[in-house]
Structure formats: C-alpha cells, structure tokens
Amino acid sequence: MEAALTASFATLTSVLSEEQVVRDPAACAGVAVDGLAPQCLVLPRSEQEVAAVLRFASEQKLGVIPCRNATKLGFGNTPRRYDIALSLKELNRVWRYEPDDLTVSVEPGMKLGDFQRFLARRGLWIPLDPPGGARASLGGTVAANAQGPLRLKYGAPRDMVLGMRIATTEGKIVKTGGRVVKNVAGYDLGKLLIGSYGTLGVIVEINFKLFPLPAHRTTWRLAAPNLTQTREFRRALLSSPLGPLRTVTMDSEAAALVSGHEHDQAQSYEIRVEFGGTETVIRRSGEMLQSMARALELSETTLDGASAEAAWDRVADFESALSSVFSRAVLVKASLPISAGEQFLELAGLEAAKEGTRTACLNHSGVGIVYVGLLTQEVRPSLGGVTNSLRKAARRLGGALVVLRSPAELKRDIDVWGPPGDDFDLMRRLKEAWDPQGVLSPGRFVGGL
Amino acid sequence: MQEARTARALPLDDLKRIVGERNVLWRAEDVMLYEYDGLSAHATPAAVVFPSTTAEVSKVVALAVRTGLPVVARGAGTGLSGGAVLTEDGLVLGFSRMNKILEIDLENQRARVQPGVVNLDLSLAVSDAGYYYAPDPSSQKACTLGGNVAENAGGPHTLASGVTTNHVLGLEAVLADGSVVHTGSACWDHPGYDLTGLLTGSEGTLAIVTEITVRLCRKPEAVKTLLAIYDAVPDATRTVASITARGITPAALEMMDGFTLRAVEEATHAGYPMDSAAVLLIELEGLSEVVDEEAGHIECACLENHAREVRRARSAEERDLLWRGRKNAFGALGRVTPNYYVQDGVIPRTRLPEIMEFMEDVGRRYRLRLGNIFHAGDGNLHPLLLYDKRDPDQCRRVTQASAEIIARCVELGGSITGEHGVGIEKNELMPLLFSEDDLALMRRVKAIFNPEGRLNPGKLLPTGKMCGELRVQASAGG
Numbered sequence: 001m002e003a004a005l006t007a008s009f010a011t012l013t014s015v016l017s018e019e020q021v022v023r024d025p026a027a028c029a030g031v032a033v034d035g036l037a038p039q040c041l042v043l044p045r046s047e048q049e050v051a052a053v054l055r056f057a058s059e060q061k062l063g064v065i066p067c068r069n070a071t072k073l074g075f076g077n078t079p080r081r082y083d084i085a086l087s088l089k090e091l092n093r094v095w096r097y098e099p100d101d102l103t104v105s106v107e108p109g110m111k112l113g114d115f116q117r118f119l120a121r122r123g124l125w126i127p128l129d130p131p132g133g134a135r136a137s138l139g140g141t142v143a144a145n146a147q148g149p150l151r152l153k154y155g156a157p158r159d160m161v162l163g164m165r166i167a168t169t170e171g172k173i174v175k176t177g178g179r180v181v182k183n184v185a186g187y188d189l190g191k192l193l194i195g196s197y198g199t200l201g202v203i204v205e206i207n208f209k210l211f212p213l214p215a216h217r218t219t220w221r222l223a224a225p226n227l228t229q230t231r232e233f234r235r236a237l238l239s240s241p242l243g244p245l246r247t248v249t250m251d252s253e254a255a256a257l258v259s260g261h262e263h264d265q266a267q268s269y270e271i272r273v274e275f276g277g278t279e280t281v282i283r284r285s286g287e288m289l290q291s292m293a294r295a296l297e298l299s300e301t302t303l304d305g306a307s308a309e310a311a312w313d314r315v316a317d318f319e320s321a322l323s324s325v326f327s328r329a330v331l332v333k334a335s336l337p338i339s340a341g342e343q344f345l346e347l348a349g350l351e352a353a354k355e356g357t358r359t360a361c362l363n364h365s366g367v368g369i370v371y372v373g374l375l376t377q378e379v380r381p382s383l384g385g386v387t388n389s390l391r392k393a394a395r396r397l398g399g400a401l402v403v404l405r406s407p408a409e410l411k412r413d414i415d416v417w418g419p420p421g422d423d424f425d426l427m428r429r430l431k432e433a434w435d436p437q438g439v440l441s442p443g444r445f446v447g448g449l
Numbered sequence: 450m451q452e453a454r455t456a457r458a459l460p461l462d463d464l465k466r467i468v469g470e471r472n473v474l475w476r477a478e479d480v481m482l483y484e485y486d487g488l489s490a491h492a493t494p495a496a497v498v499f500p501s502t503t504a505e506v507s508k509v510v511a512l513a514v515r516t517g518l519p520v521v522a523r524g525a526g527t528g529l530s531g532g533a534v535l536t537e538d539g540l541v542l543g544f545s546r547m548n549k550i551l552e553i554d555l556e557n558q559r560a561r562v563q564p565g566v567v568n569l570d571l572s573l574a575v576s577d578a579g580y581y582y583a584p585d586p587s588s589q590k591a592c593t594l595g596g597n598v599a600e601n602a603g604g605p606h607t608l609a610s611g612v613t614t615n616h617v618l619g620l621e622a623v624l625a626d627g628s629v630v631h632t633g634s635a636c637w638d639h640p641g642y643d644l645t646g647l648l649t650g651s652e653g654t655l656a657i658v659t660e661i662t663v664r665l666c667r668k669p670e671a672v673k674t675l676l677a678i679y680d681a682v683p684d685a686t687r688t689v690a691s692i693t694a695r696g697i698t699p700a701a702l703e704m705m706d707g708f709t710l711r712a713v714e715e716a717t718h719a720g721y722p723m724d725s726a727a728v729l730l731i732e733l734e735g736l737s738e739v740v741d742e743e744a745g746h747i748e749c750a751c752l753e754n755h756a757r758e759v760r761r762a763r764s765a766e767e768r769d770l771l772w773r774g775r776k777n778a779f780g781a782l783g784r785v786t787p788n789y790y791v792q793d794g795v796i797p798r799t800r801l802p803e804i805m806e807f808m809e810d811v812g813r814r815y816r817l818r819l820g821n822i823f824h825a826g827d828g829n830l831h832p833l834l835l836y837d838k839r840d841p842d843q844c845r846r847v848t849q850a851s852a853e854i855i856a857r858c859v860e861l862g863g864s865i866t867g868e869h870g871v872g873i874e875k876n877e878l879m880p881l882l883f884s885e886d887d888l889a890l891m892r893r894v895k896a897i898f899n900p901e902g903r904l905n906p907g908k909l910l911p912t913g914k915m916c917g918e919l920r921v922q923a924s925a926g927g
C-alpha cells in the first residue's frame with residue numbers, strides 16, 4: 001500500500017514540481033486533523049495545478065483536505081481518509097481590483113489581515129471578522145461561510161460573494177456568478193460552495209463586493225449584572241434606529257479570556273457595541289447608547305482606535321483565546337432565534353454545572369449566534385453528554401448546534417453537526433454529483449458527507 | 450381541438466378531487482389568460498389549478514408525474530423572462546389562494562409566509578410596528594414573494610439592503626416527485642449545503658416553493674429623497690461614480706432619461722421636469738442628522754457634475770409621488786407605444802457613461818426609440834425598446850438591437866440579467882457567460898432536483914434548439 005502510494009505520488013510530481021510536493025513528516029504533522037497526518041502536503045501555484053491535483057486524487061481515490069492556515073482545520077468529523085493536504089498558500093494574488101466599482105477578484109490563500117491592509121489604502125474593506133481573525137484565509141472563510149458579529153450590519157460571506165471559480169474533482173475549472181453586484185444568470189452554485197467546508201470543490205478565485213471603510217469607529221463597553229439586563233439592552237438596541245456594526249455579550253469567563261486578564265467578578269456580563277460612520281453617526285449613536293445604558297443602570301465606557309480593533313480581533317478569535325488557556329476545551333456554536341440567546345446562555349451554564357464544569361459564553365447577540373466553551377484542562381467524556389443536551393435545547397428553541405472544537409478522543413462520541421433534516425438526501429446527491437469518488441474532505445461534513 | 454386534447458390526457462377529475470371543483474380551470478376561455486406573463490404568450494395550459502395547502506401542491510405534482518404532464522408554478526405573472534408560461538402542454542399551479550402571512554415575529558425580525566403573498570402586503574402588514582420587507586421590485590403591488598424567490602428579485606432599494614437571496618432564511622418546497630423538503634431554518638446559520646441559496650433564483654426549475662421564511666428590517670429614522678436634474682445624460686451617469694467615490698451608499702439610486710420621464714410625467718404628474726435630459730432619483734436612509742449631512746454631499750456630487758438643479762422632496766407626499774412615477778414608468782411608456790421590450794443587462798457601474806452612449810448609437814443604427822429607466826447605483830440597465838409587433842421588420846430590429854446591447858454588457862464584464870431572470874428569453878444566451886463545463890455542472894445539479902424536466906421545462910438552461918438567440922416577443926405596452 002505504502003509503496004503503491006509512493007509510486008503514485010511520483011506521478012503527482014509530473015504535474016507539480018518536486019518542491020511543491022512536501023513529504024516531510026514534520027510538515028505533514030503540522031496539518032494533521034484529529035491526529036491524522038496526510039501522506040503529503042502539496043502547494044499548487046495556479047488554479048490549473050489545483051485542478052490537476054484533484055484529478056489525480058480522484059483517479060487514485062485519495063482523500064484530500066484543502067487548507068491554508070489551518071484556522072478552521074479542526075472543525076468537522078474525523079476524516080474517513082486523509083492522504084493529501086492541499087495548501088492554497090501560494091494562491092494569494094489579487095486579480096481584478098476595481099475600487100471604483102467596489103469589486104475585486106482574489107485568490108483563496110490571501111489572508112484576511114493582508115487583504116484588509118491592501119484595501120484600506122483606497123479606503124475600502126471587506127467587513128468580515130470570522131474566527132481566526134486576521135490569520136483566517138479568504139478561501140477558508142468563504143468555504144465555512146464564517147463570520148463574526150459584523151454579520152449584524154453586513155451579512156455573511158454568502159452576502160458578499162459575487163461569483164467564484166472552482167476546481168472540481170474532475171480536474172476542471174468552472175465559474176459561477178460574475179463580477180457585478182447584481183446578477184441572476186443561471187443557478188447560484190456559489191451558494192453551495194459557501195459553507196460546504198471544502199467538500200464539493202476547491203474555490204480558486206473569489207469575486208467580492210467591497211465596502212467603504214467607516215470614517216470613524218467607536219466601541220462601547222457596558223457592564224451588566226445579569227441576563228435580564230443584557231436582554232433588555234439587546235431589545236432596546238435592536239429596536240432603535242441605530243445601526244451598530246456589531247455587538248456581543250460575554251459572560252465573565254469569556255470576557256476574561258478575550259481581554260487576557262482576570263475579570264471583575266462584580267460585573268457578570270460585558271456587552272460590547274461598535275458604531276461606525278461619520279462623526280455625526282458616532283456622536284448620535286453615543287448619545288442614544290448612553291441614554292439606553294442609563295435607563296437600564298448599566299455602566300459604560302468607550303474604547304477607541306487601535307485598542308478597540310485589537311479587542312474585536314480577540315473576540316473574533318475566541319477559539320484561540322479559549323484553547324490557549326484550556327487546551328482540552330470543547331467549543332460549540334448554536335444558531336438561535338435572536339430572542340433566545342440569553343435563555344441559552346443561562347441553560348448552558350446550568351448544564352455545564354451539572355458536570356462540574358464552567359462555561360465561557362459569547363453571544364453575537366444581534367444575530368442569534370452563541371458560542372459556548374466548556375472549560376476543562378483534561379479530556380472529559382461526560383462533556384459529550386453536555387453537548388447533546390445543549391443541542392436538544394437549541395433545537396427546541398428552533399435553532400441548531402455544531403461542535404466547533406473538541407479533543408479528537410471525544411469526537412467518536414460527539415455528533416459534530418447534529419442530525420440532518422429532510423433535505424439531506426438532496427445534499428447527499430449533490431455531494432455525489434460534485435465528488436463521485438468522495439475525495440474531498442471525506443466524511444467530515446453533515447451526515448458523514 | 451382544445452377539448453379533444455383535454456379529454457385525452459388531462460386527469461381533470463383527479464385534479465378536482467385534490468383542490469376542489471372550483472379551483473380548477475380548464476375551459477379554453479378560462480385558461481387562455483394563463484398563456485401570458487410579462488414577456489410573452491406561449492402554450493395554452495391544459496388546466497390551471499389553485500392549491501391551498503402544501504399537501505395539495507404535493508398531490509398535484511405527484512399526479513403530474515403519473516400522467517406525464519409538466520408543471521409550472523405561477524405567482525402574479527409579472528415576470529419579464531417568460532418564467533411562468535408553459536413551453537408545452539401542461540399544468541399551471543397558481544398560488545393566489547396560498548396568500549397567507551403565517552407568522553410575524555418582530556423580536557426575531559422575521560416572517561413566515563405562503564408564496565402567494567403579494568410583496569407589498571408583507572411590508573404593509575409590519576409597517577405600523579416600524580418594520581418592512583426590504584426587496585422592493587417596482588412591481589411590488591402585484592408580484593408575489595414566491596415569484597420573487599424564484600427570480601431572486603431586486604428593486605430600487607436593494608442597492609443598500611441586498612436582493613431577495615439576502616433576505617430569505619428558509620424554505621419549504623415540493624420536489625419534482627411530489628415529496629416535501631425544508632431547507633435552511635428560521636435562524637441565520639444552518640448546518641449543511643445552502644439549498645435555500647440554491648433554490649432562490651432557480652426560476653421554478655428545481656422545486657416548487659410552498660413556504661418562505663424571510664427577514665424583516667427595521668425602518669430607518671429618516672428618509673430623504675432627492676431629484677437631480679440634468680441637461681445632459683453623461684453628467685447624470687458620471688454622478689453615479691462620484692457618489693460611490695465619496696463612500697456613500699444611498700438606499701436607492703435610480704436614473705431616468707428625458708424621453709422616459711416625459712412619458713412618466715404625462716401619466717403620473719409626479720413633478721418631473723419636462724425639459725431635462727435625465728434625472729437621478731436618490732434616496733438616503735438613516736439617522737436624521739446623518740441623512741441631512743449625506744444629502745449635502747450628494748448635492749455637491751450632483752452639482753460638480755453639472756446638475757441643473759437638485760430638489761429635495763419636502764414631504765412624504767412629494768416623496769411618494771416621485772416614487773409612484775418611477776414605479777409606474779413601464780406602464781407610462783406603454784401609453785406611448787403599441788409594444789415595448791424591456792432589457793435587463795448589467796455592467797460594472799463605472800462603465801455607465803460608455804454603455805449609455807453605446808445604447809444611443811444602437812438606437813440610431815436600428816432606427817429604434819429607446820427609453821431608459823433603471824437601477825443606476827448597481828449598474829442594472831433597463832433600456833425599453835419601443836416598437837410595434839405587427840411589423841416584422843421592427844421585431845427583427847428590436848431583437849438585433851437588444852442582442853447587441855446584451856453582448857456589450859458581457860464584454861464590459863457584466864451580465865445578461867440582473868433581476869428579471871433567464872427564463873425562455875435568454876436561455877440560449879447563457880453561453881455568452883458560461884462555458885460548456887459551467888453549464889454541464891448546472892445541468893447536473895438540475896438533474897438531481899428535476900431529472901425528467903417535470904418542473905418548468907425549457908427554461909434557464911440552453912435547449913440547443915435555437916442557436917444563441919434572444920427571444921423577444923414583448924406584450925402590448927401598458
């Protein structure tokens with residue numbers, strides 16, 4: 001088996017050059033998934049090379065996982081098979097940049113932070129604050145439809161992608177959508193790829209819609225004694241005419257992880273709200289926010305400039321903050337009706353307490369996305385039960401829950417995605433149509449796709 | 450002849466059993482109306498059925514499978530690409546009875562509706578509470594949310610707030626075999642492939658939508674409407690780019706040329722200046738001081754680009770009047786011509802000046818009158834080509850002129866359709882945008898949902914029966 005594979009990898013070097021096929025065990029271990037390291041790491045430099053690698057993998061029936069910075073690599077079921085790590089690191093060019101049209105085509109390996117710096121020179125940005133923050137690649141962010149609290153104002157990647165080019169497992173390059181902001185020609189196949197976690201095809205170019213950078217930004221921090229107060233504040237904020245860019249609510253553990261120091265225990269919850277726009281927007285928003293805070297007797301302070309930006313980066317990268325302190329932590333993400341966020345936070349605390357564990361909760365309270373970290377330093381099998389109870393609760397509230405992070409040992413007992421719905425048969429057939437040999441991230445997605 | 454065919458193939462009794470005697474139309478004089486949509490007339494349906502529940506839709510589709518009849522869903526029939534008409538003998542599934550708003554949940558900013566709900570009715574239902582449904586096609590008084598989802602409809606205010614697909618969270622749909630599926634959910638994230646996103650804009654060729662969960666938006670504190678008046682078209686189009694360059698995204702940014710606005714003014718008396726070459730209708734939304742501030746910047750941008758005058762609507766009535774003019778523009782042009790054909794090309798918005806010049810040239814070369822009224826802010830053109838369809842030579846010229854305009858849009862990096870859909874109008878033009886590999890993948894996806902072509906056959910994808918032709922058969926104006 002090993003010998004046969006070695007021989008077939010030799011044919012791979014007929015498509016890519018020697019140095020693009022890395023077989024060094026240390027490098028392969030660096031992109032291991034759930035303890036499983038691939039046989040090789042390949043570094044294509046063009047979309048054609050990506051397509052060639054996929055065709056090769058299909059012919060040989062090998063398992064391929066596309067990656068870049070491995071910020072979201074731990075997410076998903078344990079792969080059924082993993083032979084090739086397909087790194088998109090070398091695909092990091094900007095192709096068509098039309099700042100006046102607010103559009104751009106860019107390759108998937110570009111890091112979000114680099115991309116923002118590039119766009120900022122012309123006063124533009126792509127309003128994304130996904131897990132991984134500045135380190136996240138654009139391809140990974142789109143493939144995961146990953147977005148942070150900025151979703152409140154700007155939507156998710158699915159709302160910003162105008163079109164894309166995709167390498168298929170047949171070894172072809174196909175395009176969907178286009179480069180203009182309005183377009184309904186043909187099926188919107190891009191939507192299938194966005195959020196597919198690299199199980200249908202490999203995104204090799206993305207056309208984004210861009211946005212003007214707000215001229216000024218201010219972040220407010222509010223301290224709330226309990227969830228009733230955070231709920232009242234959320235209702236006041238969302239039914240006001242203010243259009244905040246983003247808002248989050250954190251319990252004291254989450255606030256401590258995100259700020260990197262012990263949290264003031266007196267204030268149980270911290271709320272953050274960011275406004276952006278002209279000076280007038282900032283002033284009016286500030287006034288209204290202060291009067292909301294006064295009415296609810298919440299204390300408030302502001303964060304400006306670089307310190308605010310860094311603070312939001314740490315919110316986006318909650319998972320790193322969590323795992324750097326609690327290496328064996330379990331992290332789940334619930335998507336809920338906006339009104340159910342506070343209730344879920346409370347419930348999570350209770351369920352975790354039953355197993356003697358504390359939680360760190362981060363509620364993207366404007367959009368109903370709640371992250372719950374179960375804080376532990378060792379592998380605790382009982383946490384599988386906690387995630388199951390939380391999933392039941394999320395489903396009862398009309399939502400869904402996925403397990404973003406868990407020690408590999410627990411994954412056998414944890415259902416990462418939850419039970420699929422009555423549209424699963426369509427998903428299964430779509431997967432078969434795009435990837436008949438099952439080479440792309442095999443077994444990692446919903447229902448074991 | 451109609452009678453004979455009906456008697457042979459149509460399972461009339463079964464249909465009546467499913468939806469009730471009164472909810473099936475089959476007599477020639479009754480079904481004739483359903484040969485049309487906003488584009489043109491096509492095959493006469495064997496029957497038109499009006500289900501009232503998802504279960505009835507499912508049974509009708511299952512019956513269609515057994516009898517081998519194609520099924521086309523129909524909302525209000527305002528579609529402009531021939532989506533709601535049959536290309537062959539078959540059934541039309543009318544959604545006028547499935548027009549209930551099932552649930553409004555303001556705290557969670559969403560509503561669950563049946564597909565036959567008229568777009569504007571949803572906004573009206575939540576208006577007093579301070580909310581609205583954002584995508585607002587100009588046809589919003591008539592068109593249905595089911596039709597909007599199928600076409601991924603846009604509208605003047607989708608410039609800032611996004612088109613239909615950005616506002617749909619979940620769907621219930623009946624598949625081509627009659628089974629019922631649920632995609633997405635009522636929340637923002639749903640694990641699995643985004644089938645909601647795939648079905649939105651699929652023009653009824655993948656599934657029949659029976660329930661829709663949409664997002665509702667909070668109404669802005671203030672709205673300001675400006676009318677910038679120009680003596681030359683290029684000044685108006687250049688203003689569009691200057692506004693974008695100032696980092697302002699208006700809620701709406703519409704353009705109307707002089708010819709069109711004169712027709713509109715005669716029909717609506719909205720107060721448009723009869724002697725101008727073009728106007729921009731610009732709307733700003735947000736906090737009141739901010740809107741004032743932005744209005745100032747916009748005014749500067751307009752005047753810098755030689756606007757003759759910039760008016761501000763002083764009251765809600767004035768604002769409504771300006772918009773009524775805009776939204777009734779197609780109808781107004783219908784009064785001055787026997788027929789017109791509406792195009793729907795898209796270009797990158799900075800290319801507006803050159804595409805307008807190009808269209809003027811096309812009009813001259815083909816000796817056709819063109820009116821322009823369109824979503825300038827996002828580069829979505831709607832040239833209306835005026836003609837008389839009784840004259841074959843005019844028909845030919847309209848087709849050729851439109852084809853040239855569309856081809857030019859594609860050359861400039863744009864698209865063949867921004868919001869009206871492909872339908873039977875542009876399916877043979879799809880190769881202008883997509884390679885054989887791209888189309889093959891679309892066909893493969895279609896085969897999963899609609900393997901026998903039972904749902905809305907002959908639409909969206911090239912049939913190969915015509916070679917790269919545009920299908921123009923515009924209906925009578927008005």
Ligand SMILES: Cc1cc2nc3c(=O)[nH]c(=O)nc-3n(C[C@H](O)[C@H](O)[C@H](O)COP(=O)(O)OP(=O)(O)OC[C@H]3O[C@@H](n4cnc5c(N)ncnc54)[C@H](O)[C@@H]3O)c2cc1C
Binds near residue numbers: 487
């Ligand atoms: C004066 C005028 C102005 C317009 N302005 C705009 C505009 O600003 N923006 C814009 O986007 N469009 C505009 N349109 C086009 C048209 O109104 C839209 O495409 C609208 O979405 C069609 O809705 P409808 O209910 O009339 O659908 P129909 O015309 O009845 O059907 C359209 C398509 O939807 C399918 N369909 C309908 N219901 C369902 C269902 N339940 N499940 C599956 N498929 C279904 C049909 O099969 C068909 O393919 C305009 C049209 C007119 C006449």
